[in-house]
Amino acid sequence: MELLRDIAKDGFPTDYLIARVRARRAAVTREWRAALARKAPPSTSDEAIWDGLLEEYAWLYGQMDARMRARLAPVLALFELKTLVLCLRNIDAGRREEVARLLEHSLLAEPVVSALRTAGDVRTALAALAEVAPSALGAGAGALEDAYAKGGLKNVENRLVRAWLAQAVKGRLAPSVRAFLVAFIDLRNVVTVYKRLRWEIEDEEPAFIAGGSLLIERLAAASARGAMAQFDALVREVAGRDAPPLAASETALETVLLGHLAGRLREDAREGGDVAVLLDYLWRLYVAARNRALLLHADVQGTAMLERELIA
16 A cells, blocks of 8 residues: 555646745745744644644645656655654544644545544554555554554654665655655664764664665664764765764754755755756755744753754
């Protein structure tokens, strides 16, 4: 089963869609600048911020023709994994109204939506997801429940994202989409190296994702204790600049990596074709949502940390 739902209508010609996206892209930039000037996002919760992102993704998905939907499906599905995990977190907290709101604009396929809507608790939801979408979620019998038992929903999220990226990058992809997935895998793998160095984890093999540009053997060597030179080299290769200090937060490293990826996508959109333009817009929307979430929690984090962690 595919992870995303089917849409019967065929959308609009791509040239027309690109023109509309360029106008909406400018509006997203203006809205973010206004929110930053106010030092307050327009939304009041992480779920509301993500729901706004999903609403725009749903609009864009509905405007695409069938061919463009198929080309961008691997990227949209990657983002929808976050929706799935947010639903699981709200199921765990008993916030059924938030689950309903998140699923209102979600692109997840109906069997997945139904599993999330009807589950009474997290374990029931995980079992139902493994039943309706085992291949799409990389979730064989008991795999998600096992991940949950060992590390909670954070571990479930990591497993879902790793499994999706590993299988998606093997498919037939548009060049821009393949380049994005490879870069995203590199980003995830470098963050895994950081975690092992920062917390000196040595008791288990790191869960690196195959399919990126960095060899697994090289990642493993860089994650050994004291291998800071190798880690710095990885960050320079992936992000084009030095790594932040190891004592800095994981989010600070992610900001460096995500910011570089955003720059690459903007450049590809200027020089590439229609897929690159739409992919850049998808990513800009994601970055804007992430920045809004950071701004929402700015009082807790402090202004200095906020400035370090926002993506330009």
